[in-house]
Amino acid sequence: SPGTYARVVEPRTVSNTSYDFVIIGGGIGGLTVADRLTEDPNVSVLVVEYGPFDQGEDSVLIPGAYNPFPYLKQDLFSVPQPGLNNAPEFVPVGSVVGGGSTVNAMFFLRTTSEDFDSVQTLGNLQWGWNGFLPYFKKSENFTKPDPTFAAEHNITFDSSFHGTQGPIHASYSPFDYPGSKNFWDATLATGISALEDPDSGESTGIFWLLRALNPDSETRSYARIAHYDRVIGSRPNYHLIPNTAASKILFNGTKAVGVQYITRSTGAVTNVTATKEVILAAGAVHSPQILQLSGVGPKAILDKFNIKTVLNLPGVGTNFQDHLDLAVSYNFSSNLWPSADTLVNNATYNAEQRALYDATRRGPFTLILTTGNNIVNLPLRNATSNWQSIIALAQSQDPASLLAPGTDPTVIAGYKVQRELLLKRFAGFRTPIGEISWNTGSTTTIYIVKPLSRGSVTIGSTDPLANPLVNFGALKDPTDLELILAIFRKNREIMQRPSMQILGPTETVPGANLTTDEELKASFRATLIPTNGHACCTLPMMPLKFGGVVDSELRVYGLQGLSVVDNSIWPIILSGAPSATVYAAAEKAADIIKKRYGLTSSG
Numbered sequence: 001s002p003g004t005y006a007r008v009v010e011p012r013t014v015s016n017t018s019y020d021f022v023i024i025g026g027g028i029g030g031l032t033v034a035d036r037l038t039e040d041p042n043v044s045v046l047v048v049e050y051g052p053f054d055q056g057e058d059s060v061l062i063p064g065a066y067n068p069f070p071y072l073k074q075d076l077f078s079v080p081q082p083g084l085n086n087a088p089e090f091v092p093v094g095s096v097v098g099g100g101s102t103v104n105a106m107f108f109l110r111t112t113s114e115d116f117d118s119v120q121t122l123g124n125l126q127w128g129w130n131g132f133l134p135y136f137k138k139s140e141n142f143t144k145p146d147p148t149f150a151a152e153h154n155i156t157f158d159s160s161f162h163g164t165q166g167p168i169h170a171s172y173s174p175f176d177y178p179g180s181k182n183f184w185d186a187t188l189a190t191g192i193s194a195l196e197d198p199d200s201g202e203s204t205g206i207f208w209l210l211r212a213l214n215p216d217s218e219t220r221s222y223a224r225i226a227h228y229d230r231v232i233g234s235r236p237n238y239h240l241i242p243n244t245a246a247s248k249i250l251f252n253g254t255k256a257v258g259v260q261y262i263t264r265s266t267g268a269v270t271n272v273t274a275t276k277e278v279i280l281a282a283g284a285v286h287s288p289q290i291l292q293l294s295g296v297g298p299k300a301i302l303d304k305f306n307i308k309t310v311l312n313l314p315g316v317g318t319n320f321q322d323h324l325d326l327a328v329s330y331n332f333s334s335n336l337w338p339s340a341d342t343l344v345n346n347a348t349y350n351a352e353q354r355a356l357y358d359a360t361r362r363g364p365f366t367l368i369l370t371t372g373n374n375i376v377n378l379p380l381r382n383a384t385s386n387w388q389s390i391i392a393l394a395q396s397q398d399p400a401s402l403l404a405p406g407t408d409p410t411v412i413a414g415y416k417v418q419r420e421l422l423l424k425r426f427a428g429f430r431t432p433i434g435e436i437s438w439n440t441g442s443t444t445t446i447y448i449v450k451p452l453s454r455g456s457v458t459i460g461s462t463d464p465l466a467n468p469l470v471n472f473g474a475l476k477d478p479t480d481l482e483l484i485l486a487i488f489r490k491n492r493e494i495m496q497r498p499s500m501q502i503l504g505p506t507e508t509v510p511g512a513n514l515t516t517d518e519e520l521k522a523s524f525r526a527t528l529i530p531t532n533g534h535a536c537c538t539l540p541m542m543p544l545k546f547g548g549v550v551d552s553e554l555r556v557y558g559l560q561g562l563s564v565v566d567n568s569i570w571p572i573i574l575s576g577a578p579s580a581t582v583y584a585a586a587e588k589a590a591d592i593i594k595k596r597y598g599l600t601s602s603g
Ligand SMILES: Cc1cc2nc3c(=O)[nH]c(=O)nc-3n(C[C@H](O)[C@H](O)[C@H](O)COP(=O)(O)OP(=O)(O)OC[C@H]3O[C@@H](n4cnc5c(N)ncnc54)[C@H](O)[C@@H]3O)c2cc1C
Pocket: 024, 025, 026, 027, 028, 029, 030, 048, 049, 050, 051, 068, 092, 093, 094, 095, 096, 097, 098, 099, 100, 101, 103, 104, 105, 106, 107, 108, 109, 244, 245, 246, 247, 281, 282, 283, 284, 286, 287, 290, 532, 533, 534, 535, 565, 566, 567, 568, 577, 578, 579, 580, 582
């Protein structure tokens, strides 16, 4: 209803005013922090958001009608990727209030506790798993599945790891296609074990996926509802302007004192003052762009565009990482009915099931089509007996030569320590490096979640409305291709087990006829997507000597009054899907910032 938008302020209302905090970006990090800071009625917050509000479209709210494209930034492509036959690749980022949470596939999956050990090892003692778990719980409203349904479908969980009072709903789709059981059994037959709860800190094995799904309405639970609509009626101190691009952070010396923004419909430029802090939450692709446009970043880049240097900070925009995404396709001669394909190919079934959903909130429309409910998370050692030679291949690489020429020595040093840490994880059993998910129809998706290659984000012009140059750095390190091969071959093994074979699968892409490592790798280079929309790590929380950009309290080094609260802060990409962890990290960030200024939580 229009009433929910009551606090959307007109640009003219904002101009020449001042707020305690100005937050750039109304995605997961930005809205979570805005919500928590405005619990203190004496604090004023403005969120500047590039995109519009969604209009409650089915494509946003209903899992079975999911379509992210209308709210993705349509014209954002990477620079050509030499590792992928020189193709430029689409860069998916949500450009809408709620950011990625409005467009994502609703995987609500934490990461292994070993990822937090890594964050700690890289200089952030107060970011351990045990201290972080309360923030996971605070952000979450977990609903148990129906016990009969759970028993029939291999759903297990440990309630002690979940929160039930938080703003984001986490629940299981109350539907599955029959083929999932075949996949489950085939996976177990390869020696992979069932995992009780992937949100417990242990995250390897096969398990049922939790989704950011409201179990009453079976619709998306996302930051716009959870951290804006939910509270806005009682928060005159919480303002948000949509359709507005932050163009730069304003500095007085090295202190951030405000934000300049552009009203996209008119091009009008406005300055707004932040008396306490500017908080950067434009996501891992745009936050480094905004910093560079504001004069904070590698000096050579700032000089190239004649931008006055506020601070030479070499790490800004380096260390770019994302999950890799490989689709494997099949024909089935005797697949079970229905499958995920039925909803796509059979209009009668689709109409019946939509009517069922509308009437009862049950059936396949409670499920996102592209991936199944079952996920297999694999550490390298459980994927291949070749794990030692893969680690040896990685060790034989010269890290400096895998980064762009001229990369700052601190950034190279940080990359080296990350690689050493990652290779230790590769030799263990607790960090997944890959995931497999069969959608019960024609597609299995393989994700590589711990790539060794690194990319970058840099400005390509001084126009704040132009896209930055995104370089995935895909497959720069040849080890990444071996990781894909290992998971791919494990997936073939699963497909060859009797409970999948009775469905009569024939692999059509890459194709059953491709058998040698070289044939398969050539196919991967042609079909791999270098992103799962999980861009991260471009303003990493690491020591300055390792190319870090923010300290353990999320403050940008060398500046005052500027914090970062989005998915840019991780040093190494998380194994899990990012959103659950970004919500929790933003809850932690809000506590850190509240403490810094003595704010209350009375809201
Ligand atoms: C298609 C897709 C599918 C995904 N699927 C999943 C999934 O199933 N599970 C999961 O956990 N994660 C998924 N993700 C990833 C997840 O949604 C993101 O990692 C998460 O949203 C990152 O949060 P953030 O706060 O860093 O940034 P975002 O949520 O992206 O928010 C950044 C916000 O900043 C705004 N912005 C950018 N530039 C400016 C500017 N100049 N001025 C003002 N505002 C600006 C953007 O419009 C955006 O709203 C998916 C992402 C995509 C794109």
